[in-house]
Amino acid sequence: MNLTLLSVANEIEKAFKSLIKSGRPDITDDENNSLIESLYVDLFDNEYILRQVLDDNHTLLKGRRGTGKSTIFLRAEQEIQKNKAKFAIYINLQTCYEEVKSANSDEENLALTKYLTYKNFLTEILKSIQKRFSSKFSSDKEFEELFKAIEEGKYIDKDFQRSIDVTSTQSQENKSDIGGKLGLNNATLNVGLGSVDKNESTVSTKVTELRIFSIHEILKRIKEIANKRGISKIYLFLDDFSELNMDSQKVVIDSLIAPIISSYNETYKVKLAAYPSRIYTGNIDSTKLPSYALDFYDAYEQSSSTYGDVEGLAIDYISRTLAKRIEIYTKNQISLGEIFDLDRAPLEEYLKTLFYCSSSIPRSLGFILNYAYLSSINKGNQITIENINTASVKYFEENILADFINDVRFKQSFYDDKDLLDQIAQKNLMDKIVEKQFNVKRETIEQYQKGILKKQIFTETLEKNRKGPLFWMPTSHFFINKDTEKLLKTLELYFIVNKFNEGSSREPGKKISYYGLNYGLCLLKRIDYGRPAFRRTYDYWRQEEFNLNEYIPRVISNIEVIKCESCEKVYDETEYNIYVVHKKCFKCTHEDTVRVTNKFQTKFKKKIEEWHEKKLPDVHINVLRILYNNIDSEMTAYEIGTQIDRHHLSVTHAMRPLVNNKYVSYKERDKRYYKITDAAVTKFFSDTLDTIE
Template sequence: MDIKGFKHAVDTLKLYHRIKNDDLNVASYDDADDIIEELYVDLLPNLGIHEQMLTNETTFLIGRKGTGKSTIFARVQHTIRKEKKNLSVYINAKSVHELSKVSNISTDLRALEGVLNKEEIRRLLLLRNFLYAFEDSLLEELKYEKYGFFEKISNRFRDKKLQTCINELKKLIEEPELINISNAIHQQDTSTYTNEAINEIKVALQNSGVNYKGSLKHGNTQEKQTSNILARYFNMANIIDNLKKIIEICGRNKMYIFIDDFSELEKEDMISFVDAIISPLYHLAKDFINLKIACYPNRIYYGDLDIGKYKNIYIDIFHIYGKQNITALEKSAIDYTKRIINNRINYFCSSNVEDYFDTTRTSMEDYYKLLYYGSMNITRVLGHILHYCWLTNISQNKKINKQAIEEACEQYYLDYTKNYFDKSRYSKGIFDDKLDIFVQENLLEALIKEAQKNKIRLKNTDNSYFKDLDVVPTSHFMVSSELENLLGSLEFNGFIHKVNELASKGDSNSRKKNATNSIYAFDYGLTIHEKIKYGKPEDKDSKFYQQRAFDYTQLVLSTLMNNKKIICQECGKEFPIEELDILQRFKMKCDNCSNGICKIEYDRQLKQEVQAHIETAIWSPDELEIIYSIYLLSKNTKGDKVTATLIAQEIDRTHQFVARRCKELAEAGFVLRNGHTPFVYSLTEKAIETLKHMNLIS
């Protein structure tokens, strides 16, 4: 049994970031680039996802956290370098976003502080930092000569023509038109041009009347003019012309721009980012630039991109495997789990995969099924589950058994999923956002209670699917597909997972002729913790999941109606909560009166409870995330020093961001900084007691 190899394999699975040299114990960029080809496991046969990402169109790669979007990007970039036909650039939007929060405004733009507010300044910094990141990534790619970027230009590091273009690009990025406006303000220039420019920038940064979810009327001239304002002040048209020259000089056909963690941007930042950067690249450079953007479901802003001329690729299990039935989905998903486990163990370990599992009572196929249930094809979750198994079994020279996996699934649920509500409850935040989180918690509790009641009640019914069972499995439930948006937050945060969609049996509650129901599964770790039996009996077919007793549509509606309502502020008309998605598409305009705008109104008692928590909160969400990760890392790692880098890997932040926050937390008496740079962090008794008070630890 190769204990170290198994740990290394598992650690690469649970990474929160794109695989780097340090993760693979390799010294050079070249070696890491080769290894990614060996470690990559595609969700589809014949590299199906990989091949779709290489098409000549703007593509949004959509999946929840941990589904492998960054790894897909890395693999596609490897192919681009290897084929020597195109250039590629990679930017992590989240890292750029964090930098904009902690960096100070440069001297050449400081005069803008007199005319723009703090948030507007930060948003301009975000856009400028993105262009800096783009410049750095492109220059790094041009230096990367293994695949011969310069073989057609005299094989030198750069010839004079390319160097000229690079210098022009640097100047365009580092000296935007925005600097001229700042200089004019500094010189107290009150000309019409300066005043108009300031007003234009302020309007563009306010993003007034834009639908964040991208369901606006695409192609509207006024919207395109608005989106071009910021682009103009950042020299985007000239930058695009320059990129075309660089592509031609390097003898390449196109440039692929990979933008990772796009949905980590805040709402207003996302809109500014798309309007100022993405939109010009899309409209002015679509013939020679391909945009590839990684994002989360329901957190996408398309701006004025043309409908039908970009592609959405979804990589969550339902969209990949669930178009037929649950049985087919499970077969494909289990196969993926098997392929990725075998791939990592074969690469990092000197032992076979069977050497790590106790097969005296449980077959390897059953282990793969259990690990699929626990991870739902979310690679990062699979890595964490196997890490717990390493801690409890492999590190002690014991093979993994069924109990170890089940305990690992439950522990992951307790450490990373369940505490989502407690962390939201006890941290600072926006009132409306926290209200909705409380509503989601109430909804989850209602769903769990119904499942717990049904596991006993249903066995006493006449239904042939239930009556011969001692305990009925109630891990799966149905709701009308019209309500999917209301369950989106629970699914995104890992409490439930969509696994199938089927035609409704004509329930009178649906207003649509071709109505469908969506089938969800509770998280496997949740079912273990809440003592809900998972799956279906082996002697029952998949129609087991479709029984009317599992239709929770009315339960969802009644629970939500008790917590929030949609009411027109003009005429007072109340709308059913299931019509929220439709209303949002029409900017919440009332269909009963001409001027009315509808708003969500929450239960008064709920609002009072949320307000009380906000007033007593002592940590921001980022601070609480860092403190809790220090606790988990101290508990779950053996011998690893808890540094800013390790914390950053755990919570998907930059180490600079973590180090700055830890310094502030140390000054407040919650964190100890031990030794010298890099500091090793631990929690004070004050922090431990606060976490206990929050019910985050026992």
């Protein structure tokens, strides 16, 4: 037992858990002083990414969940606050979205819902701006008058008109409710009502004038007031953009961001954070909204000449991040190397393993190390490779896989050009890739044992890495043509696969992209991870056995069933292309009866019904997720709130229905300590989707 390590075990745990925090991760010390400035580690030398967010250009940060977008924003805000001529406003768009959803009760009418989304998004954003200005200019009458005028409708765009047909079921006496729902007075609402009876009936309503906020005039007025107080630059930090669906992203871009970028470049600076492959930018000129990638390959490939350089920079980022956390939290009592068992493996191997299992994503790194901590440092022992591997499997099963297949808030890549690529279809694609890669390993070993293996590179791999009866034959990575890699973007968003490299195809003029399966998934499915050290990555990973260029599209195409709804004739793709021209079924000759459907449609509908039964508000799901990830611990409302970016009173409020429904239990000592119940685990986290045949 390492007594020195045990003496700082609590501090090391805090260091690991600080990496897990999501939302506004304002990490503080025991005296509530922010540690962000001292803990911040940039992807590049000289804090390159931070400087891009601080400069006078509009900026788009692109990175998957946990890559540190919110941390960068928070660090940038701290710097801006030091300059009296600059002003920062942080807006969490996901929180706005939740407010918008709760306000939009009329889901049956798409036109009305879109308008309400528009109106409520701008309202919530303006509230955020008002709150931020009020905190700095608490008794400023000009700001008070401005927002009072906005509430009274004095900043309505008089040139904006839309005609919306609204159909709703209501009593004749309540037909004016639509105006109230829209937040409009009689002067701005021209309504034509259809015939109604005295009781309840369907009312057809046409709203011919919907006058909305003139964002140009509001921003212009805010600029004038700010300039009077010596503020020349206003930074708008818009976070969690990709948590919005496509329609809501269009509202934010078209009604807020695009107008600012086109008209207010001198004063307003937009800083937007989004996921790659899940972002709508409309007609914004890309040169006016430069993007900076945070995922390791996209971040480092432009500054590296080889894949080895990319991997080296990613591992260095992990090393710098962990060293800084250990240094700050333990007050320099131990170094990074002292938390690992270096008698079993060199530090470089630990860092490379952490790179493989986390893809250099800080939040993933925090989860894995926190799981590893329980079986090592918590007992006074140093972390081993085995501890990391066990933690990687646990992290995959309890976090990544659970989010991927059981979360009703499924986030799909906008590159998915087929509605058929739903959650179950994506799970099927994952299963098929895993099956394919495992079979390559199994068949290669069988050929070697029979003495018929022809590929020297595989023979060398098996012979150099054999340990008794056990063979090591890595099949974790594969390649696909770059122009079809969009098929993998949803799996990439959920960390099921990670992009590692690009290279030249054997086809002239084509490029290929190299992907690797999740490290924990590979351990779980007995797929050996990595590549042999004696050969270049390019040599090994580009072997034809790892070519999934035809396999992945074939798996996806097999999801589709094309058949006539009348006579049930099944069409192949060629027949369907002919049908599209004439629109008559070849067999029954009925018109417009052939449909492309998902062969898992019935199962998916059943899954949707199950989700509907257990649907909870996002904040409740987030609370349960944190408790589930800390299933062996009890947590206070404050501890939960720091991880989901909620005030502890908001968490306490969410706990009431969770406790009433027996999803959460608590014990009361100096305060309440919450714990997830077995009933909640069974209902929300133990369900899995079987492999679909």
